[in-house]
Amino acid sequence: MSIVTDIRGTAGVILIDRVPVNAINHDIRSGILDALAELAGNPSLDRIVLAGAGKIFAAGADAGEFSKPPTDPGLPKVVAAIEASSLPVVAAIRGACLGGGLELALACRWRIADQTAQLGLPEVVLGVVPGSGGTQRLPRLVGMETALSMIPQGRSLKAAAACEAGLVDALDDDPLKAACEADLAAALARPPISAMPRPLAAPEAAAAARKTAAKKMRGQRAPAEAITLVELTADTDFETGLAKERACFLELRSTAECAALRHVFFAERAARPPASVKAADPQSLDKTVVVGGGTMGAGIAYALMQSGSAVTLVERDDEAATSARARVSGLLDAAVSRGLTSADKAAAQLTSMRFQAGYDDLQDGGLAIEAAFEDMAVKKDVLAALDSAMPDAVLATNTSYLDIDKMAGWLADPSRLVGLHFFSPAHIMKLLEIVRGKASSDMALATGFALAKRLGKLPVMVGVCDGFVGNRMLQRVREAAEHLLLDGAEFTQIDRVMTNFGYAMGLYMTQDLSGLDIAWANRKRQADNRDPNRRYSRVQDEMCAAGRLGRKSGAGWYVYEDGAKPVPNPGVAALVEAEAERHGISRRPMDDDAVLNTLLLALINEAAGLLGEGIAGRAADVDLVLVHGYGFPRFRGGPLFHAHQIGIATIHEQLKELEAGDPLVWKVAPLIEQLVADGKGFLDQDAK
Numbered sequence: 049m050s051i052v053t054d055i056r057g058t059a060g061v062i063l064i065d066r067v068p069v070n071a072i073n074h075d076i077r078s079g080i081l082d083a084l085a086e087l088a089g090n091p092s093l094d095r096i097v098l099a100g101a102g103k104i105f106a107a108g109a110d111a112g113e114f115s116k117p118p119t120d121p122g123l124p125k126v127v128a129a130i131e132a133s134s135l136p137v138v139a140a141i142r143g144a145c146l147g148g149g150l151e152l153a154l155a156c157r158w159r160i161a162d163q164t165a166q167l168g169l170p171e172v173v174l175g176v177v178p179g180s181g182g183t184q185r186l187p188r189l190v191g192m193e194t195a196l197s198m199i200p201q202g203r204s205l206k207a208a209a210a211c212e213a214g215l216v217d218a219l220d221d222d223p224l225k226a227a228c229e230a231d232l233a234a235a236l237a238r239p240p241i242s243a244m245p246r247p248l249a250a251p252e253a254a255a256a257a258r259k260t261a262a263k264k265m266r267g268q269r270a271p272a273e274a275i276t277l278v279e280l281t282a283d284t285d286f287e288t289g290l291a292k293e294r295a296c297f298l299e300l301r302s303t304a305e306c307a308a309l310r311h312v313f314f315a316e317r318a319a320r321p322p323a324s325v326k327a328a329d330p331q332s333l334d335k336t337v338v339v340g341g342g343t344m345g346a347g348i349a350y351a352l353m354q355s356g357s358a359v360t361l362v363e364r365d366d367e368a369a370t371s372a373r374a375r376v377s378g379l380l381d382a383a384v385s386r387g388l389t390s391a392d393k394a395a396a397q398l399t400s401m402r403f404q405a406g407y408d409d410l411q412d413g414g415l416a417i418e419a420a421f422e423d424m425a426v427k428k429d430v431l432a433a434l435d436s437a438m439p440d441a442v443l444a445t446n447t448s449y450l451d452i453d454k455m456a457g458w459l460a461d462p463s464r465l466v467g468l469h470f471f472s473p474a475h476i477m478k479l480l481e482i483v484r485g486k487a488s489s490d491m492a493l494a495t496g497f498a499l500a501k502r503l504g505k506l507p508v509m510v511g512v513c514d515g516f517v518g519n520r521m522l523q524r525v526r527e528a529a530e531h532l533l534l535d536g537a538e539f540t541q542i543d544r545v546m547t548n549f550g551y552a553m554g555l556y557m558t559q560d561l562s563g564l565d566i567a568w569a570n571r572k573r574q575a576d577n578r579d580p581n582r583r584y585s586r587v588q589d590e591m592c593a594a595g596r597l598g599r600k601s602g603a604g605w606y607v608y609e610d611g612a613k614p615v616p617n618p619g620v621a622a623l624v625e626a627e628a629e630r631h632g633i634s635r636r637p638m639d640d641d642a643v644l645n646t647l648l649l650a651l652i653n654e655a656a657g658l659l660g661e662g663i664a665g666r667a668a669d670v671d672l673v674l675v676h677g678y679g680f681p682r683f684r685g686g687p688l689f690h691a692h693q694i695g696i697a698t699i700h701e702q703l704k705e706l707e708a709g710d711p712l713v714w715k716v717a718p719l720i721e722q723l724v725a726d727g728k729g730f731l732d733q734d735a736k
């Protein structure tokens with residue numbers, strides 16, 4: 049079912065019924081047109097009410113239609129028909145009224161919403177501008193400044209704010225009933241939005257919106273185009289503005305940017321457990337245990353507490369338990385100062401959380417997550433203690449790199465261990481790698497997915513290897529960058545090409561921020577297994593040994609002085625030169641394109657390795673990990689989407705060239721060879 053009509057008193061109701069989100073597709077559009085024609089001819093009616101079935105109005109156009117040619121009737125035709133209807137149309141709004149949904153509502157003469165309503169035009173998030181009058185009607189209704197604060201960032205307003213802004217005319221707990229019965233005198237006393245006076249220009253608000261777009265959505269076209277279209281309303285008649293908007297929408301929907309953003313959007317929606325895991329019953333998460341209350345453990349415990357779980361945090365001694373408590377308390381204080389919670393509630397939450405040394409009284413917890421030091425001996429002690437203290441729980445490790453299968457072997461029942469790899473800060477970052485060990489049961493994995501849902505995280509299931517998906521790729525790109533430095537690139541150049549590509553921060557600036565010592569410890573751990581023939585740069589090790597650990601030590605790749613902008617560390621050049629000399633390399637300047645391409649090829653080849661080995665299940669999963677955990681620009685879609693766009697044959701050819709220069713480091717992943725032979729791309733794999 050897509051459109052349902054009904055008569056209520058003197059109102060003809062058109063219900064958009066495509067639950068759960070009432071996405072507007074061809075059937076909805078033509079159904080609305082038919083219903084309008086049918087109801088307008090009914091002489092006993094004095095209005096038409098447009099509403100959504102279920103809990104929402106309409107979440108927007110069906111993004112699945114974006115990649116297909118537009119079909120008649122398009123949304124602009126429906127919007128125009130609503131506005132031109134001989135009976136006034138009233139929108140009754142619950143929940144999401146977004147994108148095309150709001151464009152329908154803006155064509156109505158009156159908008160009544162309940163408290164759950166959320167109204168906005170988030171099209172830029174998918175790389176397009178509104179295409180059915182949103183940029184032209186919204187400023188005429190709410191003014192230029194409000195429209196500029198919404199459309200270019202895809203920001204929506206909740207019911208009360210929308211009412212205050214004039215976007216919603218009335219609030220009512222039963223908007224459908226209210227819309228059927230409301231006195232429409234005021235609505236009919238004003239013209240439809242397209243005939244309202246032009247809004248006043250707001251050059252300062254436009255400049256501010258441009259600045260925000262340049263900062264938060266750097267490199268993307270849609271936000272800037274949206275600003276221009278909104279500004280147009282101050283001095284352009286409605287029809288001209290509408291035509292420009294439509295042309296811009298149609299052009300943008302076929303850009304690579306739009307395709308990339310859609311890819312990530314659909315990948316996010318597809319991030320669900322496989323069938324066998326879905327069928328398993330997860331453990332209860334009402335009582336949980338976190339072991340280790342450092343950077344990660346405190347964040348995880350805080351997130352669990354916010355989700356309503358009764359958390360016990362276990363530390364190695366009383367002093368460490370007190371420090372862990374202070375860390376969680378700090379997170380609560382930050383939430384209070386940001387207005388996310390009240391001081392009273394925060395204090396009550398802290399009191400209700402248990403902090404203890406040792407493993408007493410944990411037996412009724414459903415899940416324990418260990419976030420102790422990244423050290424196998426420590427992990428062994430912790431898991432042995434949990435094995436006897438919580439015989440029925442699912443046990444999870446937050447390890448970044450270590451072998452989960454080995455850890456599982458220490459347990460009486462290895463099937464109850466999974467990896468739950470959070471990202472820092474754990475209470476904020478959405479990504480959660482759910483690591484499936486060889487023995488992990490479906491129930492243990494289902495508990496990981498249930499946890500992701502409860503905490504609002506994005507789950508991606510991965511297999512066991514050193515670093516799983518994200519950190520293994522990070523290590524590879526770091527290695528590629530170190531080699532580029534030895535060959536002649538500059539670290540500032542690497543950071544620059546990455547930010548130009550769309551990263552918020554380059555590799556070296558990021559390393560300084562997180563501290564060079566973490567990767568150093570990891571390289572020491574891996575030293576025994578490193579192939580002595582593989583080119584290894586000691587530059588970072590030497591920096592670490594000299595105490596240059598990044599921002600926290602005042603210097604790393606950059607130098608940090610209080611209040612000043614970081615400047616490149618002049619000491620790096622000599623270290624790099626000396627290391628290049630040790631390798632017998634005479635450094636030569638490299639151009640930016642070559643540097644960027646090499647970094648991307650390293651990511652792509654490693655990702656292909658992960659897919660081929662089955663560590664990652666889908667190309668889209670790799671992209672999600674890189675976009676959500678490692679700053680890969682969302683509007684580029686992720687490394688494998690990017691590779692797919694370039695074409696597997698080109699990627700293969702370029703990798704082959706690199707392989708010829710250094711066969712050990714650049715060995716082409718077998719999956720790439722296979723895809724070339726089959727004439728397929730990375731994303732075709734996912735469609736299987």
Ligand code: NAI
Nearest residue numbers: 340341342343344345363364368419420421422447448472
């Ligand atoms: P951290 O050093 O900040 O905290 C570790 C905590 O574990 C300390 O509070 C320590 O007292 C406690 N601890 C150590 N041994 C213990 C034991 N036997 N029993 C109970 N508690 C014990 O370390 P961080 O950064 O929080 O890392 C924890 C784990 O999370 C590591 O496995 C790390 O690889 C992983 N991880 C770290 C990320 C990061 O960005 N820092 C990101 C993702 C994972």
